[in-house]
Amino acid sequence: MASLDEVTLGDHVCRFMDPSGTLLSETRAYVADGALYGDKVVVIGSPGTAPLPRDCASVASVVLDLPGPAAASSLLTAVRREVRTAAREGFRSVRVLTEPTPVALHGGVEELLAQELKLDEFAAESGAIVVCAFHPSLWDPLALERVACVHPHEVGRRAVRPAFRMFSTGTDEWSVDGVIDSEGADAFNTAAKAAIVHAPALRLRFDALEMIDAAGMHALVDAARHLPDRRILVNGANETVRLCWKLAGYAHEGVPVVMGP
Template identity: 70%
Template structure:
């Protein structure tokens, strides 16, 4: 079972991990040389995607069979996902244990690009969960709006690097169209929660959220959840694993009613 956790170093990764690497201002991609070199140790095919600096360590530190991809649009998660899926299929045929991805992530400037990026980040996490691939997404905080980076970070169950802006909650794949919510969803992060749930609603008509590891969801968080479900017609959310207190608060808030597209399962 996947669980959210912080990593002191990139060499602590495990199969199926999807890591948000918040790069410190002084950090460079040379700091990931050990992660890349471990591909040879564990029998993983290394796939490096991103800037000149990131691809350079792939060329220097990868084993024979490693791949360096200079994608024309590295900010496009759909392009990135298609590339790593292709390399994962090839890795199986070539006898590798798995793929070990290092990808530099950049914000999208296209209209509606922020929500599209989140939807595709969810697909990338689902890929890591299903395939057992290790995916490290490198973020340079200086390139990102703080709220956009917070939302993107919420969709990575694992993190390393700068910790000052650790997200209050995380939402990550635990199966097809199933997502675990870990941490706290309150008024301070309700907008981010609304954004990531809306992104999930774009991917499937029914989203199943597991609340087993959720510590708190307050009134603002509940409103954000219902608002996200109402964002698209003919979609719904099924919440599973909520504790008795959460279910009671849900009923008292009036959400356990016909017409509300969120079902709080027992």
């Protein structure tokens, strides 16, 4: 996306902020458009640190000041509640605005990706718009690279799209596009591990995946083995990917990944 002006219902966007920017200074138009389109704005943060600008005073909004480090389940429960409330109040949808911070995470990047994947699923199911703003000075560059992979859209300082993206196409189902090679294998492994925590049988769509090399296939199998009694079902893989999977020796019952057409 060139800017947040392009967002539509169901979008989940990663906003990389400028070094001198603040959460609402860089998302002012996104917030103000809430009134234009009949959306309620939900800001996740502290009222003291995230006030609405004066020129957005007419926007119907709520600030969720979640106590302590908010787990993904707590955050999702809160925003789902706001969607139901907004529907009763006659709003078209909600515009969620959040700025994750490393200090709020106990489980590191995997916890962050799990939260972002659930937010993506929430946006796709509910029709809400979710913008996650990341300040580069607060994050390790490697963490930001992985964050970009689990957002269907991004706006901001990055000029190059990630090698692959993983995004929701239904409950516990994720589409993966692009290329998963040795450079992106670790990021893919982290994203798959984060997703499988909530799904004993995780479904991945490889329809738009161009290529996955040996490192990527190992990352996939390792993610499936991350927790006991987990399986990953892959559909839509092209003939080349399926052949490489077979030649790599993964096409047998002992591997908790099923590679289908």
